[in-house]
Amino acid sequence: MFVSDLLAGKRYLITGGGSGLGKGMAARICQLGGRVAICGRREAVLQETADELNAEFGDRVAWHPLDIRDPQAVERVVDAVWAEQPLDGLINNAAGNFLARTETLSHRAMDAVVNIVLHGTAYMTLACGKKWIADERPGNVLSIVTTYAWTGSAYVVPSAMGKAAVLAMTRSLAVEWGPKGVRLNAIAPGPFPTQGAWERLVPTQKLADVWEKRNPLGRTGKHEELMNLVAYLLSEQSAYINGEVVTMDGGEWLAGAGQFNFASMLSDDDWDEISGKKS
Numbered sequence: 001m002f003v004s005d006l007l008a009g010k011r012y013l014i015t016g017g018g019s020g021l022g023k024g025m026a027a028r029i030c031q032l033g034g035r036v037a038i039c040g041r042r043e044a045v046l047q048e049t050a051d052e053l054n055a056e057f058g059d060r061v062a063w064h065p066l067d068i069r070d071p072q073a074v075e076r077v078v079d080a081v082w083a084e085q086p087l088d089g090l091i092n093n094a095a096g097n098f099l100a101r102t103e104t105l106s107h108r109a110m111d112a113v114v115n116i117v118l119h120g121t122a123y124m125t126l127a128c129g130k131k132w133i134a135d136e137r138p139g140n141v142l143s144i145v146t147t148y149a150w151t152g153s154a155y156v157v158p159s160a161m162g163k164a165a166v167l168a169m170t171r172s173l174a175v176e177w178g179p180k181g182v183r184l185n186a187i188a189p190g191p192f193p194t195q196g197a198w199e200r201l202v203p204t205q206k207l208a209d210v211w212e213k214r215n216p217l218g219r220t221g222k223h224e225e226l227m228n229l230v231a232y233l234l235s236e237q238s239a240y241i242n243g244e245v246v247t248m249d250g251g252e253w254l255a256g257a258g259q260f261n262f263a264s265m266l267s268d269d270d271w272d273e274i275s276g277k278k279s
């Protein structure tokens with residue numbers, strides 16, 4: 001489905017690109033002929049990932065330590081990345097999250113998440129958008145959100161607030177910056193297990209068991225499935241998609257939403273009784 005030079009000559013910046021899904025995206029872009037710059041807070045992780053991918057794909061990965069909560073640092077890094085080679089796209093992948101009862105949170109806990117998810121994503125998008133518009137170059141922003149950006153979710157409230165804002169930013173700027181050649185889209189992944197997210201969000205076996213059972217497809221997502229969607233949305237094949245959020249969750253959020261979905265607990269006998277086959 002994907003030609004091997006789909007992203008040849010293109011360069012993308014991935015926040016949180018040193019580990020988890022961000023690392024997977026970097027690898028998929030390299031496989032398809034593109035180049036990446038990865039950034040994140042942990043220098044050693046970035047370096048290790050860059051070394052690994054550069055060994056596998058040739059010299060395609062640059063890395064820059066960055067905490068996206070710091071707007072001056074964001075500008076500095078985006079300047080440095082542009083000086084290496086102007087970008088074709090930005091992937092807002094970095095996030096912060098943990099599972100907690102909201103009434104136990106301090107204002108610092110609220111800030112810790114919202115400053116990454118909302119402010120950091122906004123700083124990155126602004127810094128890149130300004131350059132694309134000033135240079136009159138096309139740009140492509142892909143933000144990783146989640147289905148609770150629109151449903152909301154208990155126990156991850158700062159994250160839900162931040163992700164909802166990122167979705168609003170995506171839809172707003174798609175219209176404002178579309179005429180200037182910059183398009184913005186989002187992906188709402190369901191459960192794609194990674195070490196970082198699962199340590200924080202699925203800390204007990206009791207929670208882990210539920211993921212697969214409640215999903216209409218009976219499983220969590222495979223990373224390659226998500227990476228293929230990322231590749232499509234970055235490529236020119238999707239050039240007319242703008243301001244959209246694509247959900248890839250096996251139908252998980254709809255399973256939690258439909259009013260009569262709970263009827264899946266009924267047995268064949270129950271259905272026979274309801275339909276009048278059983279007297």
Ligand code: HXC
Nearest residue numbers: 095096097098099100106108109112113146190191196197
């Ligand atoms: C309550 C907590 C907490 C927890 C931290 N805090 N963890 N409060 N429950 N589990 C509070 C601290 O007590 C502190 O408040 C404040 O938050 C700041 O904590 P720090 O550890 O100093 O913050 P920091 O080092 O900046 O770390 C940020 C972080 C951390 C968000 C808290 O989890 C992080 O770095 N995460 C990055 C990676 C990540 O989260 N990945 C998962 C994303 S998954 P006080 O008042 O004590 O000072 C995702 C997808 C969702 O978003 C969809 C999945 C299906």
